[in-house]
Amino acid sequence: MRDMKRNWKAKSWLGIVGAAVMALPAFGQSVATQVPEVLESRASAAETNDTPAAPPVAGSDLAKGAVAKWIWGASASKKYLMSKEVETGAVSKAVCRFTCDNEVKLKVNGKDAGASTEWQAPVTKDVTDMLKPGKNTILAEVANEGSAAGFAFKMIITGADGKTTEVVSDESWSVVEAGKPGATAKPKVVGKMGDNPWGNVFAGSVGRGGAQANQGFQLPEGFQIERLFTVPKATHGSWVCLTTDDKGRLIASDQGGMGLYRIIPGKPGTSEPTKVEKLDVKMTGAQGMLFAFGSLYVCANGGPGSGLYRLRDTNGDDQFDEVVKLKELRGGGEHGPHALRLSPDGKSILVSCGNHTLPPADFKKSRVPSNWSEDHLLPRQWDANGHARGILAPGGYIAKTDPEGKEWEIVSIGYRNQYDFAFNPEGEMFVYDADMEWDFGMPWYRPTRVNHATSGSELGWRSGTGKWPPYYVDSLPAMVDIGPGSPVGVEFGTGAKFPAKYQKALYICDWTFGTMYAIHTTPSGSTYAATKEEFVSRAPLPLTDVVIGKDGAMYFTVGGRGTQSELYRVTYVGKESTAPVVQGNDKSDANEQLRQLRRKLEEFHGDSKAGDEDLKLILANLSHKDRFIRYAARVALEHQGVAMWREAALATESPAGRIQGVVALARQGDKGLEDKAVDALLALDFKSFDDPTMLDWLRSLQVVFARMGEPGKATAAKALAALDPLFPAKNAFVNRELINLVVYLDSPTVAGKAAKLLAAPPEEAKDDSLGGLLARNSGYGGTINQVMANRPDAQKIHYLFALRNLKNHWTIDQRKAFFTALNEARTRSGGASYQGFLNNIEKDAYENAKDTDRLAIEALGLRKPAKAVSLPKPAGPGKAWTLDELAGLTKDGFKGRNFANGKKSFASARCVVCHRFNGEGGATGPDLSQVVGRFSPKDLAESIVDPNKVISDQYRASTIETNSGKVIAGKIVNETAAALVVVTDPEDSTKVLEVKKSDVESIKPSPVSLMPGKLIDGLNKDEVLDLLAYMLSRGDATSPFFGK
The missing domain is CATH 2.60.120.260 (Galactose-binding domain-like)
Structure with missing residues (x-):
């Protein structure tokens, strides 16, 4: 998607033709209109x-x-x-x-x-x-x-x-x-047609590095798509959020400062125009909106300041004249406060907040036991490029509040950046969470995923290497993994005039790859299984939000980060019935009975105290065969006094029940119970466990040690004696948890056993399922393709990560195996933090080695630390390039450019220091692999010459003034209750400064980009042209830009 270039006002057409197709309004005075346009799609x-x-x-x-x-x-x-x-x-x-x-x-x-x-x-x-x-x-x-x-x-x-x-x-x-x-x-x-710089777009090939030209939308058969409104960016901004009001009208919000807009679409199936009115209210930057209780609630992220706002029309003029900030939400940017939803009972509001948003300072209740922690057995490494450094549990969360925004309760935690969520007709909540693309290739990478978020759920996001795998007993797994992407809007099809299958579907939007998925859920015990289907796609299609209108049509927007916005409508025009599907709770259904049991247990998530019979029910269900019921029972148990259930939990005969009971005890009990907890686990017949039970058992031991502290020598010896013979096991994930434990317990045999595993041939993982998806964003997708073509062995990296902590019991041959495997991993490809993680693993391993071992490692040349890359110097002579001069250079397109010189110029202009491109480079700035596909040559030149013109929230710096008058400029990468963590050097994300909040006088968004200007002033004309061609081609040496 091209951005930075859409400043064409509708009034440009006034006087050109007899009547304007679109007329832009002033506040509350007029509306813009546009006739719907049925678009070509695969099925239609x-x-x-x-x-x-x-x-x-x-x-x-x-x-x-x-x-x-x-x-x-x-x-x-x-x-x-x-x-x-x-x-x-x-x-x-x-x-x-x-x-x-x-x-x-x-x-x-x-x-x-x-x-x-x-x-x-x-x-x-x-x-x-x-x-x-x-x-x-x-x-x-x-x-x-x-x-x-x-x-x-x-x-x-x-x-x-x-x-x-x-x-x-x-x-x-x-x-x-x-x-x-x-x-x-x-x-x-x-x-x-076919000539550069455009290529033959009518046939589907693009000349100048743009996204693959599409031949229309892709939709299931029988569906029709219409373009309703092309948003004038200069006056209406870039729309990222949609909702409906009590009259069935749509309301949209600009991501920046352009405000809110009320939209009245024409009747589906007619040529009635869409009407768009700018609302006369000082509100903008919404990433969540909800019309409820006679008011419009707005979750602002930026704009007037992050928080939950209520907008009301108090005088009946159909404009919001009252704006009240109900609650400050302590976070902002693209990982700040997001979506709003009405609770299934219609009494409360739920708020989704990304992992850079602290929980409300005065929340009184939590369905998740509020003593959340990191729960790592081995030391975590922060992201090698500094992302989310210092951010701790609970990470992203979903909270519930009353219509006045006064009482707050935490409902679900452990997300990275869940932009949106929705409830099905049965009142169950589903959340679409983000991946961390810089982790790609690492064992802790987690794809974007849809979670069934039950009461008190913990989904296991932790910063850096600390992300929990889906099988951890103290968390819940994803319902369905989606893959790489950028989650945005979510909506159920309830109320849509679609065939039954699609009325029941959950719709989720991926901004990066321009794909809306229909998630089809099937009851599976007390939870759901799910499959994904691509519902709407096109390249490019930067989706932002989706709603089902009161008229039964689907409406969605594209835009975000300053890109061109449009409003679309999807209707069903096929032959299948669109009669409303009756969706309810069939109490005779076995799955529904299990959901009712889980909900009964969830009644004790919070302040409700269990009576004797209730406690019996809770204890009995710790061993239920349904994982979600076991989880609900354990959380209910943790909300009760430990003395009520301690002995019963330790004495439970069922392995599953005892494991859950010990996890509850480790999380809520004190250090004095540690020996009993370990003895209770070791008394189980663990050698007979299947893999899932073994993983639960191993994790329960980790939670005991993580929560209760290092065990005494006798208990540690008993645990090691039980665990050491089990490693290595046949199951790869069992091996991961075993090596964590035996390294923690200082096993004398693990180095030798692991050395053999490290020396074994690598496991070549293959996954061809992403091919079509990645083609929709050839920049970001191309980078992932490179990783997949040279994928590292994640299992071996996990062994290296664990072994870095082992200080004793090494032979020099075992050290050799370790560093040989590490150096082999360096030849593989990964996300932006991949090489940095490997460097940090090596650093820790070397520092944890004994002095004598370090000498041997250096003497034998086993350690080959990454060397700082020396940047080439431009040939020059340079000059102070202006935008007009660059526009003049590019007006004739690119032909016969020099690929090697373009790549060199990317380095000599220092772009490579901060920006990831084509799988290489730094990460303090945006990944240009995915950005340049939305840029024209002029856009790209403008962003280089004037980096301050458009600055993404994700990379915006702040100016902090202290009480003493000191001014600090940098990017705030973390905020705790007591301090701000600030990166002060855009070329080195490890240079951080901690600023006490008590010392802060003011914080203002900086109008100055972290990216300095004049970076290309050392380049000559050919170097500039080759650089632009290199970037616009996305590093493709076969592009028509290069050669004769």
Whole structure:
């Protein structure tokens, strides 16, 4: 998706044509309108054939035959009207395809035929009903804002006699400057379809490093998609949040400072326009909105300040005149406060907060036992690039509050950055959580995933290497893993006029890969199993939010981070029934009975005290075969006084029940109970356990040691005697937990056993399931493809990570095996923090070695620490480059550029120090692999010359003034109750400064980017061009930019 370039105001069209398609409003005075446009999709393309006499024109036919030419007026910087008169007889079928760099609105005989804001994604439109016998006028209103300019068009007309006529853009068209009526002229031919810099976008190939051109949306059969509104970015911003009000209208929010907008879509199935009104209220930056209790609740992230706000109309004028901040939420940015939902009983509001948001300072209740902790047996390493350094449990969380925002209760914890969540008709909550892409290739990488978030649930996110695997007994697993991506909007299909399957589905949106999934859930015991289906996709399609309207249609937005926003509608026009599905709780169903049992246990998550019979129920269900019921019982137990259940938990005969009881005791009991807890676990017949029970047993021992502290010598010896013979086991995950424990207990045999495992051939993991997904974002997806093509052995990395802590019992051959495996891992590919993690593992291992071992390691050359890369110097001579000069250089596109010199310039201009690109580089700035796909040459040049113009929240610096008058500039990477952690050097994320909150006078967002200006001033003309070509090609040496 191209961004930074959409400043085209609707008023640009006033005076160009008789009546504007869109008119922008002032506050509360007028509305913008736009006629809906049915778009081509995989399933609906064949359904456009209404006249049997003529077969539909396939999209592929528009890529064949007569070749369209790219045309423009005399100046690339001016707006033009381009027109063509076409004479026809009776028309049976007419389909056109068009695109423009940058923007076009097309009319056929004065009727709107569509608009394009992405040259990579041509619009295909059936215009049969717009043509008439005789003369027909095609009018294109075009605009460009720098760099190459061009408009391309092709139409295939099938007459009543079956003969076809092709109309293409060429020198036969007429052109006149917009807003300046006068004599028309012939257009300038810029090139023909297939030429650089655009490539043959009509056939699906892109020339200048853009995303693969799409031939329409992908939807299941029978669904139709419409573009309802193209958001004028300069006045309406970039929309990231949607909700519906009590009248069925939509409300959208800009991510930045452009405010809130009320939207009234036309009736589905008609050509009624969509009406958009800017609300007259000082509110913006919403990432969560909810209309409830006669008010609009807004979870602001930025804008007026992070917090929960209530907006009311107190005088009946249909505008929100009262804004009250109900609660400050202590966090911000892209990992700050997010979505809002009404509770299933309609009495409360639930709030989703990412992992950079502290829990409310005065929360009184928690369904999760509130003594949460990291619960690591071995020392954690923070992210090697400093991300989320110092952020501790609970991580991201979901909280519940009353309509006044006064009483707060923590409901679920352990998320990374869960933007949105939703409830199914049975009142069960489902949460879409983010991955940490920098972990890719590491054993602690967790993909984006959908969680069934039950009462008191812990989902196991911890910072850095500390993320819990899904099998940990003190957490709950994901319902379904999705893969890499960026989770945004979530909505159930309840109320949609869709077939039954899709009414029941959960819809989740991925911003990075432009894919909306339908998650189909099936009851499975007291929880659910799920499968994923791609529901809506296109490249590019930066989804932000989705809602089901009161009219039964689905509405979704694209945009975010300053990109071009649009509003779309999905309806079902197929033949299946769309009658409402009755969804309720069938009490005779076995799965529902298990859910009722779990809910009964969840009644004791909090202040409710269990009576004798209740306690019996709780203890009995610690050993239930259903994992979610066991979990609910253990959390209920922890909310009761330890003295009530201590002895019973330790004496439980069932292995599952005793394991759960000991975990509860470790989390709530004191150090004096540690020996009893360990003895209770060792008394079980653990050698007969299956793998899941073995993993639970091993984790329960870890929780005991992590919570209660290092065991006494006798207890440690007993534990080691039981564990040491078990390693290595056949199951890889059992081995991971075993090596953690035996290293912790200082096993004298683990180094020798592990050395053999490290010397074994690597496990070559293969996964071809992501191919189609990754192709939708060839920058970010290309980086992951590189990782997958050279994937590391995650199991061996886990062994290295654990063994780094072992100080004793090494031979030099075993050390050799360790460092040999470490150096082999360095030859593999991973996420942005991969090499940094390996460096830190090596550093810890070397520092934990005895002095004599260190000498031997160095003498034998076993340790090969990563060396700082010396950056090349530019050839020069450079100059103080301006944006106009760069625009002049790029106006003719890129051809015959030098790939090697572009890569060198990327380093010599110091881009590589802060930015990940093509799988290499730093990480204090955005990963340019995924960013440049949304940039034109002008956009990219502008971001280099003027890095302060657009700054992402994720990378924005702050200016901190202390009470003593000291000013500190840097990026706040963590905030605790007592201090701020600030990275002060954008080129070195390890340089952090801790600032006590008591010393802070003020904190303001810095208008100055962490990225310095003038980085390319040392480069000469060829170096600049080669650098831009290298970046826009996404590091592809085979791009048409390079070679002759």
